[in-house]
Amino acid sequence: MSRSEQAERLGEDERVAGASVVIIGGGVTGLSTAFWLADAGVDVLVLERGVAGWEASGRNGGGCTHPQSPLFNEEQRLWPMMDQILGYPTEFQPKRIRMALSPQQFELYSRSVRNSQQQGFEVDALDAKEVRDLVPLAGDTVYAGHLYHFGGHANPHRTVQAYAWALADRGGRLRQHVAVTGFTTAGDRVTGVQTDKGIFSCDHVLIAAGPQTGRLAGLLDVAIPLRTARAEMIVTEPLPLMPIGGTDGAGLYGRQTLRGNLAYGGGPHEWVETEEMPTANRPSTPLAGNIAQRVAQLFPKAAHAKVIRSWAGIIENTPDGRPVLDQPEPWANLTVATMSGVGFGLSPATGRALMQLIMHGQCDFADLSTLRLERFAELEPDWDALQGWLPREVAAV
C-alpha cells in the first residue's frame, strides 16, 4: 500500500490535531528545539515513541564540553543560564578537570585543550600535586591534568525533563507513546506525520529521532549514512562531594553527580543493528568490570565504593562522527538532526540553532556548513565495512 493510499484509508477523521512544527523524537535534541520554538511563540508538538529521554538522552555522561563544534561558543554561553531559562534544575555544574595517568594520556588530552585555547577559553595545566589538591579522591596514580575554566556537566534525566516542562509552560506539547511510522507528502512538502495514533498534519517537520533518524529520513528518500553502537556506563553509591564534579580522564568520561555518585563510562563499544522498535531493557555486559577498574585507578581513594548499577545506551554515528543539522533537498519544509555522540552537551545550542533554521532557514550565531549532508556526497557506498563498523552478525555473513 502506498503512502497516499494509506492516508486515504485512514480517512479524514483519523487526522488528529497537528501543529505548525511537528518534531519526531523526545530526546534532548527534539525537546530543546521544541522549547526554543515554543519560546518564540511557535505552535510545536513533539512525538515520542516511548517516554521522554528514554534513549541516549537519558543514558549519557552529561558532559558539556565540545570545542570541535561550531556550536561550542553557544554551548558554553547557554549552559550556565539554562536553569534560569528553563525554570527547572538541570544540575549543571561548571568546569572540568581532566586527569591523565600517564605522559601519553597527558599528551593526548593536551591536544584537545589547544583546540579550546585557540577559541579563547582558559585551561590550566596541573601537576600531580595540584590535581590531588583539587580532586580529593585522586591518589598516587595521577600523572598530571588540566583544569578547564569552562565546560562542565549536567544531569541528563533532569535536563530532559526540564526541557519538557519548560516546553509545556510555553504552550508547546509533548506526546509520549506515539510512534511515527511514515509521512504524507504533496509535491515538495511533507504534509503530515503518520503514527500509530493517527496522522498529525504539519507545516514543518524536524526528524530528531536519534538512531531512527536515518530510517525515517529514508522514507522521504533522504539518505543519511548512520551506524549505531552500544556504549556502557556504571554508577557507584554516593561519596563526599569533590569541589569539581566534572572530573574525568584515564579514558573515562563522566562525572560525580551532585548527590555524590560517581557515574562513568568508556571503553570499547559494540556496533549493533539499528532496531526499528526497540523494547528491551538494554542489558549491559561484563565491561562494567573494566570500567570499574579504571574508575578505581582514577580515584584510588574511592576503590571501596560500591557500584550499584550499570547501563547501556545506543549512539548513532555518521561516518565522521559529526552531527548532521540540515534541510535536505528536495523538501521545502523538512529539517533533520542527528548528533553522533555529542548531542547532550550541545543540546541547548543545537535546539536554538534548529529553531532558527526552521523559522528563518539559517542560523545567525554559528556557521553550520560543516554539519550539512553534502559532505558525504563522495562517500564510499561501503564506508561502514571499510571503517569496520558492521555489527558482528552482518560482518560474519
Add this chain to the structure above:
Amino acid sequence: MTFDPRSVAGKTLDIASRTEVLVVGAGPAGLAAAKQAIDGGATVMLVDENPVAFETMGESVPQLWGGLMGGQIRNRNAMTERMLEARPELADLFETGVDIRLGTACWGLFVNHANLNWMPGSIAGLADADGGSQLIGFDQAIVATGRRDMGLAFHGWDQPGVGGISAAATLATLYAALEGKAAVVLGTTPETLLSVIDLVKAGVTIKAIVEQGDHPFADATLVARIEALGIPILTGETVRGAGFDTNGIHGIRLRDTEIACDSILLGLGAVPVIDLLQAAGVRTIFDGSRGGFVPVLGDSGSTTLANVRAAGDCAGIWGTKSADERVSRREGRIAADAALGALGKDVGSDQEPTMATIPDAALDIGYYRKQWVRTVLETLRDDVPVCQCEDVWAREILEVHPPRYLNAAAWVEPKSLTQLLGEGPPNPDQVKRLTRAGMGHCQGRRCREQVQAMLALQENLELGAVSLAVYRSPVRPLSLQDLSPAHEDPAMAEQWDSWFGMPRQWTPYWEIEKRYTVASLARETDHVTE
C-alpha cells in the same frame, strides 16, 4: 575484513572457569536442579549467596533483613556450618561432584542476544565472600533465586527491628540468628502465615497478625492453623507507626491500639526475585496469581533467553506451592532436564511425585498490595522515607519533586504525576530518575513495589498496569575494586584512551575537509580527543 580497533571486536574477557550447567540459588528448586543435572552427566556449578555477610545484610541486600540479624552472623564459618546442617543435601551434592560455592553472589548473567552479541558465550559474574569477583562461562543457567518481601513505609519502618517476614524466617531457620523474640506481623498471605508457623516453631512469639482487609487473604485452612496456635488476626486494621527508641522497636501503633513487640515483620506479599533475570534481558510480566512480576515462561521454565531457565519462587509464588516444597523441586528437575536436553545429554526419568506447577486459585496479589499501600499512604507525613537510601517521601514521589539537596523547592512549581505522564501509564523508571526514589544502595529492594503501588493508586490503575523500575547489573552492590577483572586483556587497555576514537570527530570545525570519505583518513590530522 576491517575491524574498528576501538570496538569490542577482538577483545576478550577474563573467564575464570566454565560449567555446563550453572544453578543460582540453593533452595529446594536449585538443589533439585543441581542434583538432576549432575545425575544427567553435566558439569554443574551451584552458587548461593548465603551465608550473606553481615555488612551486606545491613544494606537490605538481598532481603529486607531490617536489622533483625544477630551478631553471630559475623562469624561466617559458623554460619556456613549452620547452613550445611540445615541443608544436608549440599554435602551429598558435593560428594557427587557439584562445584558448590556458598557465600557467593551471582551479580550478573550475560547472554548474547539481538544487538548484544560480542561475548564469547554466556557468562555469569560471581562475587565471593572475600570480595573477589570472577566471570564464569556457562552453557545453561537455571535461576532459582527465590523470594523476598515487599516493603511498606510507615513512621519508624527504617528502624532496626522492622524487616521482611521471609527474611526473618530465613534468619530463624537457616542461620538460627534471628534477634526478635516477640513480633507483630503485617499481612496474611499464604507465604506469611506459613512463615509465621515456621517462626513459632523456632521459638518466636507472634503477638498478632494485622490485616487491613475484612478477612485474611490466605484460605481458611491455613487461617485455622494460625488460630490453633492462638495467634490473633486483627482484621480491618492497619499500621500507624512503630514505637522505638535507641534500643530499637518496642511496639507498634495500630488505628486504636498499641501492641508491645520487639520486631515488626512485613508480610504483604512475597516477591519473586527476578533481579538477575531481568537485568540479563529476560522479559517479565505482571501475574497476580504468581506473586507479581515474573519471567515470561515457556515450557520447562524456559525464559525469553534460550539458555536461561527459572525454577522455584522466582518463577512464581502461590499458596499451594509455598505449602509444599515438592512443587519447587519438581520445577527445578524439569528445568534441569530441559537444560540436559539442550546439552544433548540423556534426560533422566522423573521418579518423584508429580506436583502441579501451575497456580491453584486466582488470588489477586495486585489488588491486595495496593490496598495495603492505600491504608498507609494517607498517614505518611513529610518525614517518612519511602525510599530509605535516598530519603524520598511519598509526596515527593507523587509530585515528582527534584531531590531536596538541589534546594529547588523555592523556585520550582510542584508538578502532578499527570503532567509528567501525559496519556501514558506511569513509568516508575521516569519517576525514579527525577525523584531518586529507588536509586540508592539497596538497589530499590525496599521501595520498588511500593512506588509501583503508589503510582497505580494515584492513577487509579490495576497494579499490573504499572511496570516495576528495572533491575540492572550488578544486582548486588559490588565495590569498584571487587568488580575489576583480575587479568584484563591487554587489547582492552591498548585502545582505551577516549571516546570512540573516530579520526575526524574532534577535529576543530574550521580545519575539517569539505568532503568526507574513508579514503581521506589516509591524511593524518593532529586529531584530538574529546
